[in-house]
Amino acid sequence: MTTTTSAAVEVDGVRRRYGEFEAVRGVSFDVRRGELFALLGTNGAGKTTTMDLVAGFGAPDAGTVRVLGCDPYRQRGLIRPRLGIMLQEGGLPPDLTVTESAAMWAGTLTDPRPVAEALELVDLRHREDVFVRQLSGGERRRLDLALAVLGRPAVLLLDEPTTGLDPESRRNAWRMVRALLADGVTVLLTTHYLQEAQELADRIAIMQGGEVVAAGSTDEVVARHPARITFRLPSGVRLPSPFARTSAALGRDPASHTPDKPVTLHTDALQATLTELLSWARRHDVELAGLEARPASLEEAFLAVADAS
Structure with a gap:
């Protein structure tokens, strides 16, 4: 699959309504190849809904979404092998071990990296035989992150990836994300941690009430x-x-x-x-x-x- 656009993710005039409530109202932004773009906003600002549309979990009511030049909802078969997704809630079976969970997920992927390598990236090798139900909240987030990068994605969607992590685990996660960026992976991130955005993001967009109200590099947004x-x-x-x-x-x-x-x-x-x-x-x-x-x-x-x- 090839595309001539320089943007890995393009969101143009997107709207999404749930009944009478319009969660996303005319949102537009693009994520350039190999950069990290952070969506910021208070609870209910529309970040997760926007992320869901980019992931192809639904179609916008208006506007367009393109990932690597394709519609992620209607052309899901083309996009899915190149997309890594980390949701706010992983929902893994509690009675599988860490290794079994990763192996099960690897079985759905076209070219997964070795399970041991993915667990090593998030410092979970020492917990590989532990049942998911026995993991702490932070360890479950780290396992979710391991599964998101298991398929060697070209585009990685991270929805509040470090919620529940202790400071050391958060820094390790940042280190891994930087390594992925160095390898050319494109990252779209939502976060409540402003330091996280300031440390990692090439560009940011602040959402409020379903709209993008400020966008640019951190320096550009702050300079206003x-x-x-x-x-x-x-x-x-x-x-x-x-x-x-x-x-x-x-x-x-x-x-x-x-x-x-x-x-x-x-x-x-x-x-x-x-x-x-x-x-x-x-x-x-x-x-x-x-x-x-x-x-x-x-x-x-x-x-x-x-x-x-």
């Missing part, structure tokens, strides 16, 4: 939000009005200027504003206690979307 400067002023000292106007012009009022409450300035020009602030403080011999300056974070961008809903 103001930087922050915080400090405390000595008693009786007031901030000059130009700094207050800088913050107010962005729709933010500086904090009241009291010694026990920090002043917060918001600015789209962090270096220039900070330089001007320090120059003013030096000229007037003002100590800016607890001075901190930092650009906006992905968390702030995410929360700004959530607060606007």
